[in-house]
Amino acid sequence: xxxxxxxxxxxxxxxxxxxxxxxxxxxxxxxxxxxxxxxxxxxxxxxxxxxxxxxxxxxxxxxxxxxxxxxxxxxxxxxxxxxxxxxxxxxxxxxxxxxxxxxxxxxxxxxxxxxxxxxxxxxxxxxxxxxxxxxxxxxxxxxxxxxxxxxxxxxxxxxxxxxxxxxxxxxxxxxxxxx
Numbered sequence: 001x002x003x004x005x006x007x008x009x010x011x012x013x014x015x016x017x018x019x020x021x022x023x024x025x026x027x028x029x030x031x032x033x034x035x036x037x038x039x040x041x042x043x044x045x046x047x048x049x050x051x052x053x054x055x056x057x058x059x060x061x062x063x064x065x066x067x068x069x070x071x072x073x074x075x076x077x078x079x080x081x082x083x084x085x086x087x088x089x090x091x092x093x094x095x096x097x098x099x100x101x102x103x104x105x106x107x108x109x110x111x112x113x114x115x116x117x118x119x120x121x122x123x124x125x126x127x128x129x130x131x132x133x134x135x136x137x138x139x140x141x142x143x144x145x146x147x148x149x150x151x152x153x154x155x156x157x158x159x160x161x162x163x164x165x166x167x168x169x170x171x172x173x174x175x176x177x178x179x
Contacts, residue, residue: 050085050119050120050121050122051119051121051122052121052122052124052131053078053079053080053087053090053113053121053123053128053131054078054079054121055076055077055078055079055094055128055131055132055135056076056077056079057074057075057076057077057131057132057135058074058075059072059073059074059135059136059139060072060073060074061139061140061143063143063147065147067144067147067149067153067154067157067158068157068158069102069103069104069105069158070104070105070106071104071105071106071107072098072099072104072106072107072108072109073107073108073109074098074108074109074110075109075110075111075112076091076094076095076098076109076110076111076112076132077112077114078090078091078094078111078112078113078114078128079114079116079118079121080113080114080115080116080120080121081115081116081118081119081120081121082115082116082117082118082119082120083115083120084113084115085120085121085122086121086122086123086127087113087121088113089123089127090113090121090123090127090128091111091112091113091128092111093126093127093128093129094111094127094128094129094131094132095109095110095111097129097132097133098132098136099136100133100136100137100140101159101160102140102155102158102159102160103158103159103160103161103164104158140154140155
């Protein structure tokens with residue numbers, strides 16, 4: 001279970017961002033007395049809808065010559081925009097999935113949500129996992145090529161098996177915890 005604490009101010013900002021278009025539709029319904037919806041042009045959509053968090057990701061991976069992953073070090077910098085709407089949960093989910101479905105004995109993943117002067121970012125499907133997965137799986141392909149292995153065989157060599165030790169930290173309101 002992932003828990004995060006939002007300040008009352010952050011909750012107000014989040015509810016405003018999410019409900020802005022619903023409020024417009026409700027206002028039109030009250031004014032015209034019938035059901036309505038809001039259809040935004042691309043410019044207004046970019047201004048009023050939340051977007052995915054953008055990332056800067058740096059990975060270092062190590063493996064034996066026989067193709068066994070030995071270590072992963074990663075730094076994730078997550079652009080959460082002007083407010084921390086769901087940035088804490090996104091960073092937690094990203095770091096907990098930073099090794100993919102693979103057995104890696106030595107792992108260090110640092111995740112940081114940073115404020116910028118951009119629109120607040122929100123969680124889409126996956127809470128940051130797609131961004132990390134694209135980076136990680138691309139590096140798995142590169143590492144397999146450098147080891148002169150088939151990328152599928154390389155993945156099968158390292159996939160988690162029942163009873164595999166794994167590092168899956170996740171963020172709670174109290175701090176880091178490993179299940």
